[in-house]
Amino acid sequence: MSGEKKVELLAPAGNVNGFYGAVRAGADAVYLGGSRFGARAYAENFTTKELTDCIRYGHLFGRKVYLTVNTLFKESEIGELFDYLAPFYEAGLDAVIVQDMGVLRFIRECFPGLKLHASTQMTLCSGYGAMLLKQLGAVRIVPARELSLEELVAIKGQTGMELETFIHGAMCYCYSGQCLFSSMLGGRSGNRGRCAQPCRLPYEVRTDQEKSGVCYPLSLKDMCTIEHLPRLIEAGLDSFKIEGRMKKPEYAAGVTAIYRRYIDRYYEWREKYGAEEAFKRYQVSQKDLEALSSLYIRSEKQDGYYFRRNGREMVTLSSPAYSGGNEAYLAQIKARYLEEHLKHPIRISAVFLTGRQAEVTLHFNDISVTAVGDTVQKAQKQPVTEENVAGQLSRMGDSAFVPESMELTVGTDVFYPLGQMNELRRQAVAKLEQALLEQNGYPDRSVSSQDEKPERQGMVSWDGLPDLRGGWESHPKPEYTGLVCSVRTEEQLQAVAEWQKEKDKERFKRIYIDGDLFLERMRETVCCCEKLAENPQIYLALPYILRKDDDSYLGELESVMERSPFLQGVLARSLDGMAYAFQKRFPIRLDAGVYSWNSASLAELGRFSRGFCLPFELNEREQRQLLDEKEHRGLFEKIIYARIPMMITANCIRKTVSGCRKQTVGQTAFLKDKGREEFSVLIDRYRKEFPTLTNCRHCYNVIYNSVPLSLHQSVEKWRGKADLRLDFTTESGKETRRILEAFFEQGAFPCKEHTTGHEKRGVE
16 A cells, blocks of 8 residues: 555645745645746746746655646737747646647647646536547546536546546636636636636525525635545545635645645555544544634635535625634744745765865765865965865755755865855755756756747647547538527527528528427427428537536437437537537537637647637637638638626526525426426626526526627628527527517617627737
């Protein structure tokens, strides 16, 4: 048991002090952000020199350093990535945490020795997506925080990949990577590391049963799992991640130190007594629980989603504010972990004898290195003393070493310049560092010539990778652009069918039908489809989130796809959905939530998909930049009308306020109910109303924008450039008809308010 691989304790660092404090407190690895491309743009973050120094320092102590490059990249930014990463790669950076599929592709080619970790921003919720990422070069995934321990164990067993999971800190209400709330309301995108946290604001909730008072229904309590560490360790998770790059260094060091102590204690007991007895003995002291609560915990703490699907008890309904910190305890942490860096104790031996070359030798464990200088001269005036030599050689400065003992051999009448003595010490320290780095597994690493950089901008040779062809690269390009729509209800589909039947000019090229609707109302849905003129392509829209509980649903969907001749493929709304559909060899198109912001991501995703949806967060100019690429023409859809999904959430607003609908009506009645969805309304402090769909079949919420996105005044700008798409979500049949008329018959637009989204402003 003593030789087994132990779980990694991964700490955050928002600045240099946070890094050194986390190392001293016992972190096995530290994750941090550089000056760009990290999902915490408002953290202090690191300069290039600071980061390279930290990488070297961490490696001298056998600690790993992971860099966050976990934002979405615009087309203009991909070309800057090589120069940004090159110095960190050469410094020995252990891994990069990525969200953008184009970035994953780029790094895999340009920096082949750099490990790739898939960020929680990728919203990976099943083995389908995890296995796909493994095939594409990722060695570790950070799954969605919403997954249960059982689901995590299943992914681990299915893929064999390393799993990095959060164990402590703040929690988002939305599945990470699927939140557009901050972006759409204020232009600060969570996908660009600039979230303004609208989830921490007050709202009212109106359901079919009641209306809440003002509360904080989107603000989750902070996570603390220290009491469950044995269960998480025995589950085989690889890395325990502490959230908090935006928090003070005292937080990172204090939390790391406590978790370090309990992890080590459990392993020690398990080694000595066995797992069963270690489980019984494991207990967290009240003092340590209070200490964790004093380190910037938001109101109360809870243990995350490991052992529950969701629940009111996870939410800080009364206040999202931090409880503050115990100043005396914070001062203790600062004194213990932050005021001095961790140092390796070394032994120094030196020889300064007349007529011999000067020698300085440094000893650390089984490593000894010697620096040899010029010949020692006979003193003409003032000789060098042992005290002089000891003073110069003990000055280790910012190095990772501190003298523990010293053996000096100094002649009685010798002279050696103090400047040369200092240089000799520096040479010896550099040699010891290099020897220690090599012993810890960090040989010198270099990138290819900068002259090659322009030729390698995101383009990959697939030698050695599995054959994953099946996307647009292996199929003929569409010859024309047309009209596309998606529907969620039978009433909407009926309105679309009737409208098209009456028209001569506009014809639907493709229709996305919600998979839940099709499976539950198959006969009626097929009847509506038969009314459509000129037989448009019919695709089934997969759920936004696919988890282990959806396996039976997917089996049902697979059966329908195989026996329904008029179903052409699926609309994938997540990487998991794309990976599942690709495994089943269904033709795939990607929704806006599977992000394609740049040519590199299009090339990567294009191996699986026959088409894409232009992102909501790029402005008009940035979208057109993608459309203008010759190889991309005819592949894109442009959403010209939609209620934008602002959040996809595992927690349920209705359940928080009124109780679980499934439990309220009873399981038997629920299963008989064909309409397994209902809407609540989220009301903000400006009295804006956000329709919130409760999807009980897949157990998630979709919070839509308070007003629809509508480009009815600028349709012609996009006609012929991309397929024009209308998404119907909350609309009745009559409203669906009126919207179609407003867009294509110059009818009056039926909504009092609308937004044009990011068409002009985009996101930073």
